[in-house]
Amino acid sequence: MDERAALVEIAERAARAAGALVSRDRPERLEVLRTKSSATDVVTAMDTASEQLLVRVLREARPQDGVYGEEGGAAGGTGRVTWVVDPIDGTVNYLYGLPSYAISVAAVVGAGPAGSRPDPATWTAVAGCVHEPVSGRTWTAVRGGGARLDGTPLPGPADVELGEALVGTGFGYTPQRRAAQARVLAAVLPLVRDVRRSGVASLDLCAVATGWLDAYYERGLQPWDHAAGALVAAEAGAVVRGLDAGDPAGETFCLAAAPGLAQRLGDLIAALDPLAEEPAPA
Numbered sequence: 524m525d526e527r528a529a530l531v532e533i534a535e536r537a538a539r540a541a542g543a544l545v546s547r548d549r550p551e552r553l554e555v556l557r558t559k560s561s562a563t564d565v566v567t568a569m570d571t572a573s574e575q576l577l578v579r580v581l582r583e584a585r586p587q588d589g590v591y592g593e594e595g596g597a598a599g600g601t602g603r604v605t606w607v608v609d610p611i612d613g614t615v616n617y618l619y620g621l622p623s624y625a626i627s628v629a630a631v632v633g634a635g636p637a638g639s640r641p642d643p644a645t646w647t648a649v650a651g652c653v654h655e656p657v658s659g660r661t662w663t664a665v666r667g668g669g670a671r672l673d674g675t676p677l678p679g680p681a682d683v684e685l686g687e688a689l690v691g692t693g694f695g696y697t698p699q700r701r702a703a704q705a706r707v708l709a710a711v712l713p714l715v716r717d718v719r720r721s722g723v724a725s726l727d728l729c730a731v732a733t734g735w736l737d738a739y740y741e742r743g744l745q746p747w748d749h750a751a752g753a754l755v756a757a758e759a760g761a762v763v764r765g766l767d768a769g770d771p772a773g774e775t776f777c778l779a780a781a782p783g784l785a786q787r788l789g790d791l792i793a794a795l796d797p798l799a800e801e802p803a804p805a
């Protein structure tokens with residue numbers, strides 16, 4: 524088996540193990556341990572438990588690799604590969620009992636110095652898995668080897684006009700970020716078929732790959748939100764733009780769609796300056 528095929532198999536094994544834990548033990552592990560960027564950006568006991576399990580499975584399989592997770596930051600390694608993991612993408616859905624949340628596991632190379640925050644501007648994602656435990660759906664992708672949903676190759680998104688596009692987006696957690704995102708949304712919404720906000724960036728990217736959304740965009744994604752999903756979308760044939768244009772905060776603007784729509788939606792959003800934050804209240 525070549526290395527990429529082995530990596531995607533490990534990614535899927537880790538994501539399924541974490542998914543089983545997260546869905547089985549939800550009632551006991553809902554305690555909010557702390558908040559991050561704002562009071563609405565929470566970490567549950569299960570986010571931490573799921574990340575510990577992911578680190579254990581990945582380290583057992585490949586002790587030389589680094590692992591970079593949403594909740595624990597970096598665990599260094601000396602190998603070429605870094606695993607970028609989100610133990611629960613869609614934590615707010617999970618907290619409320621909504622069935623849509625996912626475990627995201629990506630293997631990337633060129634992530635930067637061991638132990639530091641991996642940089643999407645330099646990394647190449649080589650294998651990835653996004654697993655939705657409640658539905659059991661599992662998206663996988665290998666660089667150069669296509670993307671699959673439960674083993675079936677994905678068609679990718681259709682190249683439709685803006686007015687026919689079902690567009691997914693997401694929102695950050697600070698009031699300043701949300702005010703800026705609302706401004707962009709107010710300009711996009713009248714021009715498209717409709718807008719969806721699932722609360723799970725990795726699944727939004729997989730939805731583009733599957734043809735369930737025509738496009739997805741969001742400002743302010745973190746590495747663990749997009750590492751696996753962006754590879755799935757790109758390998759299904761979507762253009763994934765913006766991930767290499769990180770802003771000074773190290774966050775990214777991401778847009779995924781078929782090439783023509785990516786251009787049209789990207790031009791529209793760029794004209795609105797999606798990187799402009801509202802000033803913080805005095």
Ligand code: IPD
Nearest residue numbers: 611612613614693694722723724
């Ligand atoms: C969040 C989700 C959400 C997106 C946010 C992310 P989390 O991740 O992916 O859809 O809009 O930007 O932070 O906090 O649930 O892991």
